[in-house]
Amino acid sequence: MEEKKIMVELKHVDKFFGENHVVKDISLPVYQGEFLTILGSSGSGKTTTLRMIGGFDKPNGGEIFVAGYNVAHKEPFERDVNTVFQNYALFPHMTVAENIAYGLRMKHVPKQEIKKRVNEMLELVQLKDFGPRQISELSGGQKQRIAIARAVVNDPKVLLLDEPLGALDLKLRKQMQFELKCLQKKLGITFIYVTHDQEEALSMSDRIAIMHDGCLEQVGTPAEIYERPVSRFVADFIGESNVFAGKIKSLNQGFAEIATPFGTVQSIADKVRETEEVYVSIRPEKVSISSESQGTFSLKGRINEQIYRGATIRFVLSIPGMEKEFKADMPSNGLLFTTGDDVYIHWAPQDAFLIREKLIGDRDTDVVALQGEHTKAVFKELSIGEKSI
Numbered sequence: 001m002e003e004k005k006i007m008v009e010l011k012h013v014d015k016f017f018g019e020n021h022v023v024k025d026i027s028l029p030v031y032q033g034e035f036l037t038i039l040g041s042s043g044s045g046k047t048t049t050l051r052m053i054g055g056f057d058k059p060n061g062g063e064i065f066v067a068g069y070n071v072a073h074k075e076p077f078e079r080d081v082n083t084v085f086q087n088y089a090l091f092p093h094m095t096v097a098e099n100i101a102y103g104l105r106m107k108h109v110p111k112q113e114i115k116k117r118v119n120e121m122l123e124l125v126q127l128k129d130f131g132p133r134q135i136s137e138l139s140g141g142q143k144q145r146i147a148i149a150r151a152v153v154n155d156p157k158v159l160l161l162d163e164p165l166g167a168l169d170l171k172l173r174k175q176m177q178f179e180l181k182c183l184q185k186k187l188g189i190t191f192i193y194v195t196h197d198q199e200e201a202l203s204m205s206d207r208i209a210i211m212h213d214g215c216l217e218q219v220g221t222p223a224e225i226y227e228r229p230v231s232r233f234v235a236d237f238i239g240e241s242n243v244f245a246g247k248i249k250s251l252n253q254g255f256a257e258i259a260t261p262f263g264t265v266q267s268i269a270d271k272v273r274e275t276e277e278v279y280v281s282i283r284p285e286k287v288s289i290s291s292e293s294q295g296t297f298s299l300k301g302r303i304n305e306q307i308y309r310g311a312t313i314r315f316v317l318s319i320p321g322m323e324k325e326f327k328a329d330m331p332s333n334g335l336l337f338t339t340g341d342d343v344y345i346h347w348a349p350q351d352a353f354l355i356r357e358k359l360i361g362d363r364d365t366d367v368v369a370l371q372g373e374h375t376k377a378v379f380k381e382l383s384i385g386e387k388s389i
């Protein structure tokens with residue numbers, strides 16, 4: 001298999017604002033041509049991380065490599081990286097064409113070439129005849145497209161996007177998600193995309209880096225993150241999950257029996273030992289409820305609430321001994337349960353998985369093993385030198 005080339009690499013990056021430690025020892029490689037999303041709730045440190053990659057903030061510790069060179073303490077213009085901000089940051093006193101041309105003019109690109117590139121960009125973002133317009137004459141979606149055109153016109157190796165669709169309404173946001181993804185594929189530029197919207201992250205990204213309280217919780221493909229969250233936080237943050245504690249009772253051919261205060265349950269077993277204390281995680285859509293015990297195990301519960309959701313019904317259950325309510329989504333056709341019913345709760349063992357909080361540490365070593373020296377060598381080979389400035 002061909003080796004993936006690292007385009008951006010953070011190594012043990014730390015950032016403080018006064019006493020406030022907002023980015024904590026982050027290490028992360030981003031590959032050439034990749035769409036990587038930093039996903040986290042508000043205040044988790046996403047923007048600060050992006051600003052350090054862009055050069056707008058300087059880290060207090062660690063290194064940031066772009067195309068193999070440590071740029072941690074260089075200025076924004078000293079790296080092949082452009083940024084699209086949430087508020088677009090277009091120049092209001094310039095026309096659309098002048099906005100797009102700005103970066104090229106700064107680089108003293110010949111006038112004819114600028115004109116050609118600007119027209120190409122307008123075509124790329126499907127605003128062909130908009131060159132002479134004033135920025136104030138554009139809708140939100142059009143402004144966003146121009147901001148993107150302005151950011152890609154001088155062929156950056158990396159594009160940073162900070163919640164670029166946050167200001168758009170839902171329908172336009174969905175359309176722009178699709179367009180952005182197509183654009184990224186077409187241009188082959190490495191995208192580092194920041195959002196707090198998990199659906200957006202799952203549908204657009206090659207990989208997602210989940211940020212929580214300044215730390216990277218998990219880095220993986222959307223499927224890995226959804227199907228194998230490594231921490232209770234991720235299991236709950238991405239989609240929904242029923243998570244509860246238990247102790248491994250027995251292991252057999254990749255499956256585990258787990259003892260819990262409400263009975264024995266089963267799940268997939270991965271890297272766990274007998275008697276180990278773990279968390280069991282099962283998604284609501286994987287749970288089934290019935291009036292009789294079924295399969296190799298069942299938990300007893302009572303329906304507290306049912307919420308009609310069209311194709312499915314959400315059942316909120318209580319299980320004796322479980323503090324939190326248990327959630328189950330069942331297809332809405334032909335179900336005859338009502339609030340107050342006593343039911344049996346079951347799932348296929350292959351649909352539940354175990355979380356060992358320690359796993360985060362295991363994964364970190366994979367990321368840290370990718371050395372800066374290594375990326376430098378790869379880029380020397382590609383003869384991508386440090387940008388002349």
Ligand SMILES: Nc1ncnc2c1ncn2[C@@H]1O[C@H](COP(=O)(O)OP(=O)(O)O)[C@@H](O)[C@H]1O
Pocket residue numbers: 017020022040041042043044045046047048049
């Ligand atoms: N310039 C700044 N000065 C002081 N604190 C800041 C500054 N920028 C961000 N912070 C703080 O750093 C933390 C992370 O912020 P930020 O990176 O903007 O998070 P996010 O983008 O994930 O919402 C927050 O607690 C925020 O208040």
Ligand SMILES: [Mg+2]
Pocket residue numbers: 046047048
């Ligand atoms: Mg932010």
